[in-house]
Amino acid sequence: AQKVTQAQTEISVVEKEDVTLDCVYETRDTTYYLFWYKQPPSGELVFLIRRNSFDEQNEISGRYSWNFQKSTSSFNFTITASQVVDSAVYFCALSEARNTGNQFYFGTGTSLTVIP
Amino acid sequence: DVKVTQSSRYLVKRTGEKVFLECVQDMDHENMFWYRQDPGLGLRLIYFSYDVKMKEKGDIPEGYSVSREKKERFSLILESASTNQTSMYLCVSRSDRVPGNTIYFGEGSWLTVV
Secondary structure, three states: OOOEEOOOOEEEEEOOOOEEEOOEEOOOOOOEEEEEEEEOOOOOOEEEEEEEOOOOOOEEEOOEEEEEEHHHOEEEEEEOOOOHHHOEEEEEEEEEOOOOOOOEEEOOOEEEEEEO | OOOEEEOOOEEEEOOOOOEEEEEEEOOOOOEEEEEEEEOOOEEEEEEEEOOOOOOEEOOOOOOOEEEEEEOOEEEEEEOOOOHHHOEEEEEEEEOOOOOOOOEEEOOOEEEEEO
């Protein structure tokens, strides 16, 4: 079973539009961490945010915001007023604290294209 | 800053060749991982290691092996490369001593098998 689901494979938006990337996760642990990573065309993964399971407060960082809802097991990512530089593949990931060795579970990624 | 270095950024190998992908981290991390990334499939775990000489299979270990003789180095080995192993390979490192499970990525190695 997929532990992290990113149902949107590809999204295209016009510059300045808002866009939300969905992430749904599955875990039985009470302690876990959720992440978002950005992978621009250069290929390197860039860390965007980490959220632990005890902190449901939403976070805003500039044009980026994250909505963590344990009731729906979702950790969605919104980009406000999108820009061409936001074009990238975005990965959501889950880490369960109890795992020895701590595998990370990644979603399959959402490819975002922002059209000028 | 933690640095995870993958020895080769771009490689082209012939079918049947033995391929070594090297990964070195400089922060004394216990855990190291190898993933491959393919379009539409995301990041899939091949192998991971939580200590020297220890290794665990991930989701897609077939056709691969690994070696962790020293803590800082985790090597991915393709004994006999095949075209379906053309992919981007990512090395990841993580410490048990750092709270929050933050992981660190290498730059990626783009392997083409012809």
